[in-house]
Structure formats: structure tokens, C-alpha cells
Amino acid sequence: MTPIGWPCPLPGGASSEEYALAFDKGRQHRLLIVPALFDEANRMRRFTVEVMRRLDAAGIDSILPDLPGTNESLAVLETQSLGAWQAAMAAAASHFRATHVLAVRGGSLAVPDMLPGWLYAPAKGSSILRQMLRARTLAGKEAGREESREELTTLALSEGIELAGYRIGPQLFADLEEALATVRDDLSLIEQGTIGGAGLWLRAEPSESREQADALAALLAIGMQV
Amino acid sequence: MDNQTDQLLRRILTDVLGLKDGLADGFTADTGLFGHLPELDSMAVAGLLTEMEDRLDIVIEDDDIDGEMLETYGGLLAFAEAKRAES
Structure with missing residues (x-):
């Protein structure tokens, strides 16, 4: 498992370097993973x-790029858009010669056009925002500040907003x-019920589950090698 | 129905807090939640409320939320039962 740089297109034709975590041994089956969004x-x-470790053991390469403005990225989050994220993931897909894609949760909103693959427990953009807005109103209440979701939405659409530590x-x-x-016909839905147990994005603290990782990796490995 | 709300709510807390199966069965009305469990911060509470909406089929408004309902298991259960009775 190594961090690798890849060229990410910028508006206007230039490019910047972004990072990806990769198990890349130049193998035939190559999975691009679009990560979940924000705190998820x-x-x-x-x-x-x-899941990537298990795919590696099964002879499958996998690449987990950063969405510009998140994780190790030096790009400014505030100027990103879903279109820019989708273009970035498409660039990563072609740079790493991905054959398939897996999108995790909200990552399904930034999935590149050209690859077949899977959407794992896709989340709607509005649900992701609703939860982060709620966290902000709750934190505000605790601090003695009354902010309604409507006010915050109006603010977000005109000036942007900081939610869960992310400047959107x-x-x-x-x-x-x-x-x-x-x-899309070429993207299969993987529901949590198929993987078993409760989704790890629900957890208050980051956690892991060997059983769930086994289940998802097995499903992907079978799907990529037929 | 009340018994069912109780069971669903214990299940939701188990999933959100990553509790071992059965541990939430020991929750009593006085078991402390928000402010007592360090992992239950505002982001986690937001997740908990959203999950309650989905699984209990209720809608929670900002105005519904106060410190009392989040402080203990009994408070949260009473809130969930009242919301389900409304809908």
C-alpha cells in the first residue's frame, strides 16, 4: 500500500498533484474507489x-484517490463542485487505468462516467447536508446560539458555510x-443488508468490521473476475 | 407499539455507539446519553436523530430538540414514543 501522486485537472487546463492510496502491482483488474464524503x-x-487489502490478496489492484479539497489534498475545498470532483475522479480513473469503480456512500455522487462497477450504500446529497446542518444547529444550541436550518441554508447558498469542520x-x-x-445500468447497488450488520458510517467513532470487509471484498472480487 | 419503539431505539443506539449485542438491553430510563458518553458529540447526535427518523418513521424538527430529551435513555424513549403517536 503506497501513496501515489496523480495529475488532477484544474479549470483552465492546468493541473495540480493529488494523492491516492494504492495497491498497484500493474494487474489486470483495477478498481478505482471514490471515497465517502466529509465526516463519513x-x-x-x-x-x-x-477492503483494499483483501482485494490485493485476491489479485486485484485498487486505488483510493483524494477528492480535491479533502484528506491530503492542498486544493481549496470551498471552490470545489460536484462537477469538479467527478472530473477529478475521471482523471484518476484514466491515469490509473481503472477497469471498475466502487463508490462509497456520498462518493456515488462523484462517480466517473465511463467505468462499470458498484455503489455501496449510496447517500443522497440532501441527506448528507441535512445531517451536517443538524450537527451545526445542535452545537449552536449547546453554545447558546440559535440557528435554524433555513437560515443556515440561505447563508450556505449565498456565502458558503462551515459544517462539521468543512468549509463548503x-x-x-x-x-x-x-x-x-x-x-446507471452499469453500476450495481450494494445495500447494507447484503453486507450484513449495521453500516459503519452510523458509528459515533470510526470503527471497523472484519466480517463486513470480507463480505464487500468477496462481492467485488467475484464481480470483477467473471 | 411502545415496546416496539423501545426495541428499535435500543437497536439504533447499539448501531450508533457500536455496542456489543445485548448491552443496550441493560439501559434503564436513567442511563445517561448526551453529556455522559464522550463519543456522543453533536455530529453523532445528528446521526442518531437522522437514523431515528428513518427507522421510526418520524420527522424531527429543530425545535423538538432539547437537552432533556437527549440526556437520558428514558428521555429519548419518551420523545420517540410521543413522535410516533403523532404520526
Whole structure:
């Protein structure tokens, strides 16, 4: 498992370097993983890497790139949009010659166009925002500050907003609010019921589950090698 | 129905807090939640409320939320039961 740089396109034709965590041994089957979004990315990261270790053992390469503005990325989160994230994932897919894609939770909203694959427990953009807005109103209440979800939404759409420690710009906020669930014939839905147990994104603290990682990796390995 | 709400709520807390199966069965009305469990911060409470909405089929408004309902298991259960009776 190594961190590898890859060129990510910027608006206007230039590019910047972004990082990806990769198990890359130049093998035939190559899975690009679009990570979960915001705080869910933290809660799902260890699980995601555990799935990658299992795929590696099964002879499958996997690549987990950063979405620009998140994780190790030096790009500014506030200027990102779903379109920019999708373009970034498409660039990573072609740079790493991915053959398949797995999107985790909200990552399904930034899945690149050209690859077949899977959406694991996809989350709607509006649900992700609703939860982060709620966390902010709760924290505000504790601090003796009354903020309504409506006020915060208006603010977010005009000036951007900080939610759960993430500075989300008006464009990304609007994109997430309007994003419809990704539905494509070449992307299969993996529901949590198929994996078993409760989704790890629900956990208050990041956690892991050997059984769930086994189940997801087995499903992917079978799907990629037929 | 009340018994069912109780069971569902214990299940949700088990999933959110990552408790061992059966541990939530020992929760009493006085078991402390928000402010007593360090992992239950505002982000986790937001997740808990969203999960309650989905699994109990209720809608929780910002105004519904106060410190008392989140402080103990009994408070949260009473809130969930009242919400389900409304809908």
C-alpha cells in the first residue's frame, strides 16, 4: 500500500498533484474507489482500506484517490463542485487505468462516467447536508446560539458555510442539495443488508468490521473476475 | 407499539455507539446519553436523530430538540414514543 501522486485537472487546463492510496502491482483488474464524503470519509476510511487489502490478496489492484479539497489534498475545498470532483475522479480513473469503480456512500455522487462497477450504500446529497446542518444547529444550541436550518441554508447558498469542520462553498452546497441519486445500468447497488450488520458510517467513532470487509471484498472480487 | 419503539431505539443506539449485542438491553430510563458518553458529540447526535427518523418513521424538527430529551435513555424513549403517536 503506497501513496501515489496523480495529475488532477484544474479549470483552465492546468493541473495540480493529488494523492491516492494504492495497491498497484500493474494487474489486470483495477478498481478505482471514490471515497465517502466529509465526516463519513473518516468513519469509512479504515473499512475502505481493509477492503483494499483483501482485494490485493485476491489479485486485484485498487486505488483510493483524494477528492480535491479533502484528506491530503492542498486544493481549496470551498471552490470545489460536484462537477469538479467527478472530473477529478475521471482523471484518476484514466491515469490509473481503472477497469471498475466502487463508490462509497456520498462518493456515488462523484462517480466517473465511463467505468462499470458498484455503489455501496449510496447517500443522497440532501441527506448528507441535512445531517451536517443538524450537527451545526445542535452545537449552536449547546453554545447558546440559535440557528435554524433555513437560515443556515440561505447563508450556505449565498456565502458558503462551515459544517462539521468543512468549509463548503455555495456551488458545492447547491450541487449536493440538488444531486439526484446516481442510477446507471452499469453500476450495481450494494445495500447494507447484503453486507450484513449495521453500516459503519452510523458509528459515533470510526470503527471497523472484519466480517463486513470480507463480505464487500468477496462481492467485488467475484464481480470483477467473471 | 411502545415496546416496539423501545426495541428499535435500543437497536439504533447499539448501531450508533457500536455496542456489543445485548448491552443496550441493560439501559434503564436513567442511563445517561448526551453529556455522559464522550463519543456522543453533536455530529453523532445528528446521526442518531437522522437514523431515528428513518427507522421510526418520524420527522424531527429543530425545535423538538432539547437537552432533556437527549440526556437520558428514558428521555429519548419518551420523545420517540410521543413522535410516533403523532404520526
